[in-house]
């Protein structure tokens with residue numbers, strides 16, 4: 001099972017949203033990380049056969065998806081970023097409706113809907129109108145509809161937007177169970193969404209693929225380039241201009257600065273273990289000084 005993009009590009013009127021994007025995915029969870037506007041939704045909409053590429057190809061198990069979208073559509077689950085629900089339908093009714101759209105038989109639909117309502121913990125609310133659901137509950141309905149028909153490719157676009165921290169954790173746990181027998185793509189601009197669940201990370205910035213590796217490989221690359229030291233509040237603006245500061249913590253005696261730098265930034269700086277946030281910032285952010 002594989003999905004592959006080859007030199008995939010997408011231009012909207014005057015906007016180059018994705019450029020020469022090449023990537024091959026096999027079962028597992030890919031965390032697609034990038035800031036807002038990076039091109040994540042554009043890529044996912046093309047993989048979900050909603051938008052056609054301007055150039056390049058998408059292959060599902062070696063077959064051209066753009067020419068023949070049906071082979072992929074029948075095994076696809078997609079949770080778009082702007083997932084809307086019908087407020088007057090209950091979760092049960094909405095899922096029945098989505099199952100019908102996916103061409104599932106009544107008996108199969110009933111069985112799967114019952115299982116999915118348990119999986120996303122909505123059994124008790126299943127007969128209530130979706131209009132009264134919280135953001136987290138709606139998102140769980142979204143993931144349930146995406147999982148109908150047991151998709152081999154599951155695409156979820158910014159699924160944790162609007163969730164509170166507890167719902168976020170629950171959502172992550174749910175996803176991490178799904179990646180063993182299918183290809184899951186989860187897009188987000190929040191590093192912690194994918195830190196614990198993703199088996200693979202792709203970093204996308206301004207429509208370009210900047211990195212693609214297992215999390216531990218990315219972290220290894222940064223070994224020896226992340227530092228922490230104590231500074232004063234007054235020094236902070238200048239430090240942010242000179243270094244890629246990935247974190248600051250106020251302490252009683254000043255500010256603890258965390259920064260990425262190939263060289264030891266100052267004598268008192270001590271090397272620390274890199275985290276994914278350091279990697280991500282290095283790939284996508286610029287120092288304030290460079291932006292000015």
Ligand code: ADP
Pocket residue numbers: 012013015016017034035036037038039040041042043
């Ligand atoms: P992300 O999902 O990473 O936030 P998008 O794929 O939504 O990024 O957007 C990538 C770029 O393409 C942005 O500059 C965005 O403004 C532009 N864009 C996205 N969709 C459209 C569209 N339908 N028409 C014109 N420009 C678009």
